[in-house]
Amino acid sequence: MNKISTNSPKGTRDFLPVQTKRRQWIFDQLKSVFESHAYVPIETPAMENLSTLMGKYGEEGDRLIFKILNSGDYLRKADEQSLQAKDSNKLISSISEKALRYDLTVPFARYVVAHQNDLSFPFKRYQIQPVWRADRPQKGRYREFYQCDVDVIGSTGLWSEVELVGMIHKGFSKLGLEGVVVKVNHRKILAGMVEVIGKADMLIPITVAIDKIDKIGMEGVQKELLEKGLTENEIKMLKPMLEGNNDLSSMRDFLSSSEIGMEGLNELEFLLNNCAKLNFDLQVDCSLARGLNYYTGAILEVVHPDFPSSICGGGRYDDLTGIFGLPNVSGVGISFGADRIYDLLEAKNLFPSSLKESVDLLFLNMGDEEASLALQLSSELMDAGFSCMLYPDNKNFKKQMKYANELGVKKVLIIGTEELTNSEVSIKDMESGEQIRVSQKDLIKTLKS
């Protein structure tokens, strides 16, 4: 018989009990922040229609969407021409009409349009669910990972951005993570920037290039921009902006001829001023671009010096619902990358020690009559607040003790023949090794003291 591999698919992981407890703790912390800010939970399906997702994340994004094969004899219905030509891209639409969701924002936009009559706007929702990307796995990058999204939709008020920045700080402080840097930029500033140099049509490639300035330096960015078709002169014009140390007044000088750029700058200033009043730390970074194509206003990203990639990100999108038939609805939101946050907390040893798996009490199984009594007593112990179990098999003593030890049980309770006839229970403290015998009616009192 062939052994079937026990590997989970590339880029996906199983979680042991401790890991699961820690992950749930992260979700719980964020949830409490979201709910205290009056966001409500929703869920959407793991899969979406392929047409809902395609084209929303750029060309690269389309490639990273996991497509689901149609049911049945899908090849019979496949497009003959593209099948013959082995043209995968063209073939897909005829053999796949569903896909795993790539993020939570686009499905949310669909959701908002679908349920617009049942929602009150502005609608504030949070959503903690897994998403899937067909990326090559590496550090901090998985094919299945959880996003924790918070969005406000149906409002253009910049106070939402202020609130979100506050929630970022609150969230990471609840997680016990110090040293996060919240970076901000504005898509309209980037638009103004390319307008000033007369390359408005190249917004995306230019922003993608300058986004890498931290990584590859000014020279690397220049090289990439040259490759993308900018002239030396145009790059020279950009330079003061990028080297301007993110100083608002120099940005104002640079953008003065661009209406949209000035608009962005004013909005950014509003955000900065109001965050400053509330002591929400925020750093302007005019090289921050963020790849997702749908952002139109402020863009946010959270990084930590001990982690290579961003642990949270988001921004404002003005017309995501438009493609689903509901125009002129603006939204803004952020997404916490739970798996990256987990890796970072793990590396920095920041998980509370209370998150270990533990059982308060374990009854040894010494026979049917004894076990039956143990279950009666454990029901009372559970009501009294203890976590409590009976060893399910009447195996030898040693084995049961060993199990108790492995589980980290605090106290082992023993009812054998002697205890049974005397209406007693032996209590063994697993840490000290001490053992006492008490009457059954004093059991709870003794354990609580």
Next chain:
RNA sequence: GUGGUUGUAGCUCAGUUGGUUAGAGUGCUUGAUUGUGGUUCAAGAGGUCGCCGGUUCGAACCCGGUCUUCCACCCCA
């Protein structure tokens, strides 16, 4: 999608220039102790050396392919 890297006992890893029967630590089973775990001692079980093919008298070791792991790029939480 591009480039590199990794794979040997349940786990962590040694394994010499290609040479007889592939090792250690830990874990596991049993016993010392049939009502006492975590410590100690003794014995034992456990391997198609990721998989497929090639070179060779001979391959864990060399070559090709494939899968897996991790890393970088692209891109991103």
